[in-house]
Amino acid sequence: AQSVSQHNHHVILSEAASLELGCNYSYGGTVNLFWYVQYPGQHLQLLLKYFSGDPLVKGIKGFEAEFIKSKFSFNLRKPSVQWSDTAEYFCAVSTSGTYKYIFGTGTRLKVLA
Amino acid sequence: DGGITQSPKYLFRKEGQNVTLSCEQNLNHDAMYWYRQDPGQGLRLIYYSQIVNDFQKGDIAEGYSVSREKKESFPLTVTSAQKNPTAFYLCATRRRGGEDGYTFGSGTRLTVV
Numbered sequence: 001a002q003s004v005s006q007h008n009h010h011v012i013l014s015e016a017a018s019l020e021l022g023c024n025y026s027y028g029g030t031v032n033l034f035w036y037v038q039y040p041g042q043h044l045q046l047l048l049k050y051f052s053g054d055p056l057v058k059g060i061k062g063f064e065a066e067f068i069k070s071k072f073s074f075n076l077r078k079p080s081v082q083w084s085d086t087a088e089y090f091c092a093v094s095t096s097g098t099y100k101y102i103f104g105t106g107t108r109l110k111v112l113a
Numbered sequence: 114d115g116g117i118t119q120s121p122k123y124l125f126r127k128e129g130q131n132v133t134l135s136c137e138q139n140l141n142h143d144a145m146y147w148y149r150q151d152p153g154q155g156l157r158l159i160y161y162s163q164i165v166n167d168f169q170k171g172d173i174a175e176g177y178s179v180s181r182e183k184k185e186s187f188p189l190t191v192t193s194a195q196k197n198p199t200a201f202y203l204c205a206t207r208r209r210g211g212e213d214g215y216t217f218g219s220g221t222r223l224t225v226v
Contacts, residue, residue: 009153034214044203044217051212090155099144099163100171101209101215105155 002027004093006104013081014112021076021107023065023091033074034092034101035065044090050074083113106112116140117218119204124223126191126198134189134221136204144207145187146215149173149200156203162187191223198225 007022014022025031035047048059065076074091088108092101127130137146144163148156148171158171162181166170176195181187191198201222205215 004155006155036214036217043219044205044215045212049212049214092156098159100158101148102158103148103156104154 001051002093002095002102004091004102005103006089006091006107008107009105010108012110012112014049016080017111018079019076019081019085019109021089021091021109023074023076023104025072025074025091025093025102027072027093027095030093033065033067034094035059035063035074035076036090036092036103037087038090038106039087047076047089069090079107081111083111085109086111117216119202119208119218119221120147122219123219124221126225128225130210131192132198132223134202134223136187136189136218137185138187138204138206138216138218139185139218140206140208141184142206142216143184144208145181146205146207147171147179147187147189148205149175149201150220151201153199159189159202159223169219187216190204198223 003026005024033050036044037047038044048057050057050067058064063078088106090106091104094101120135146161147159157173160179162168178190203220204218
């Protein structure tokens with residue numbers, strides 16, 4: 001069965017620190033990849049997505065992610081976090097031809113001012 | 114304003130009672146989804162529907178039922194057969210083609226006492 005792993009469950013950083021959140025998936029075929037963010041008390045919203053093309057994807061609020069097919073990974077990065085980045089981050093995968101997303105367990109990020 | 118309305122935001126029910134959660138959308142999206150969010154477990158797919166009058170079971174459909182009589186509406190019934198119904202329930206939609214990713218509602222927090 002397909003699965004998505006997010007290895008960091010809780011991350012605490014100081015403002016201006018760099019961020020990298022890991023995401024690995026298990027599926028050998030073509031995938032579509034997503035990062036969603038859930039700010040406290042708000043809807044889940046799309047940060048960025050990868051369907052095809054350049055494996056380095058840029059999203060909103062200065063986030064980026066790199067798809068490395070050989071490692072089955074889609075790690076999320078931000079060079080300098082802000083207090084407002086405090087949220088829960090979810091990686092999701094859908095396989096080509098399916099319509100359902102499989103989500104990871106999420107990573108809670110806390111940024112200290 | 115286009116969007117997804119989930120109501121109510123908070124719901125309390127006694128054990129053994131069925132309860133129906135509402136999800137209405139005016140985005141004209143074809144596909145609709147129900148996910149359950151539990152701490153440390155991410156989002157798990159309950160049911161999904163790609164067109165009116167058709168729906169499929171997700172990974173944790175036992176104890177739940179749905180209907181899709183209208184494109185705009187995809188209600189979820191949590192039955193008394195669901196062993197652990199207390200959770201946060203999220204409805205999502207997806208446009209045909211799906212390259213925008215999911216759009217999520219604000220969720221319903223169900224507490225069964």
